[in-house]
Amino acid sequence: MSNQKVLLGTNWKMTKTLSEGRQYVKQLREIEQQLSDQIELFIIPSFPHLYPLKEDVQGTSINIGAQNMHWEEKGAYTGEVSPVMLKELGLDLVEIGHSERRQYYNENDVDVNKKVVAALRHDLKALVCIGENATDKTMNVGKEKVRQQLKIALQHVPAEDVDNVIVAYEPVWAIGENGLPADADYVAEQHDEIRKLLVELYGNKGVETPILYGGSVNKRNFESYLNCQNVSGLFIGRAAWDIDSFRDILFTV
Ligand code: PEP
Numbered sequence: 001m002s003n004q005k006v007l008l009g010t011n012w013k014m015t016k017t018l019s020e021g022r023q024y025v026k027q028l029r030e031i032e033q034q035l036s037d038q039i040e041l042f043i044i045p046s047f048p049h050l051y052p053l054k055e056d057v058q059g060t061s062i063n064i065g066a067q068n069m070h071w072e073e074k075g076a077y078t079g080e081v082s083p084v085m086l087k088e089l090g091l092d093l094v095e096i097g098h099s100e101r102r103q104y105y106n107e108n109d110v111d112v113n114k115k116v117v118a119a120l121r122h123d124l125k126a127l128v129c130i131g132e133n134a135t136d137k138t139m140n141v142g143k144e145k146v147r148q149q150l151k152i153a154l155q156h157v158p159a160e161d162v163d164n165v166i167v168a169y170e171p172v173w174a175i176g177e178n179g180l181p182a183d184a185d186y187v188a189e190q191h192d193e194i195r196k197l198l199v200e201l202y203g204n205k206g207v208e209t210p211i212l213y214g215g216s217v218n219k220r221n222f223e224s225y226l227n228c229q230n231v232s233g234l235f236i237g238r239a240a241w242d243i244d245s246f247r248d249i250l251f252t253v
Pocket residue numbers: 011170174175176177179214215216217235236237238239
């Protein structure tokens with residue numbers, strides 16, 4: 001881990017009602033006051049909860065982001081949310097290309113690129129998720145896969161915009177209930193490869209881009225990931241959905 005701030009965040013997916021989310025945020029506010037200012041927290045709730053939760057975190061440094069967005073500003077896209085709408089809520093963070101979006105909603109690398117470009121155009125930070133699947137890993141093409149995903153995601157993104165990119169490396173085989181936690185050595189190698197690509201694309205600017213790790217992170221293994229040189233923070237699912245479990249991690253970082 002470099003000496004930049006440590007980014008720690010959670011994607012709630014479709015797991016909480018608004019009242020559950022508000023209760024969680026109330027407790028997280030108390031925790032946040034006791035944390036080092038080297039830690040930056042973010043939460044990615046469901047769309048209908050963005051506005052109330054944005055209000056609930058006022059006066060704290062907890063950031064709220066969206067789980068997805070469309071690349072167009074407006075139009076006949078039933079069920080979609082545009083970057084302009086997110087900006088109007090006062091948001092500055094959007095997650096793009098989570099593996100579940102790719103798997104269940106057929107998002108491909110080109111869609112991800114369109115969303116990244118649109119997010120940056122609207123001054124939203126793009127949290128770009130990449131990661132190889134189990135077959136890629138077995139076939140030993142995990143490095144090539146993440147390079148390809150990231151290279152396409154960052155097409156037409158100039159160096160002056162890369163400050164607003166955060167990469168989340170989330171190997172698909174390590175995510176969720178059927179996921180197997182990755183070895184820290186493996187994670188370190190993948191993050192080094194991602195850093196290498198960012199430097200190839202953006203020179204010195206690529207050294208600064210945060211690269212988060214996500215996939216079955218829990219209180220027993222999180223330190224092993226944070227100890228890797230190119231891991232700038234963690235993107236946590238299940239182990240952060242319960243505030244007590246997240247607290248255990250936050251107070252040990
Ligand atoms: C995820 O789904 O992005 C994730 C990191 O989940 P988990 O931590 O539960 O594996």
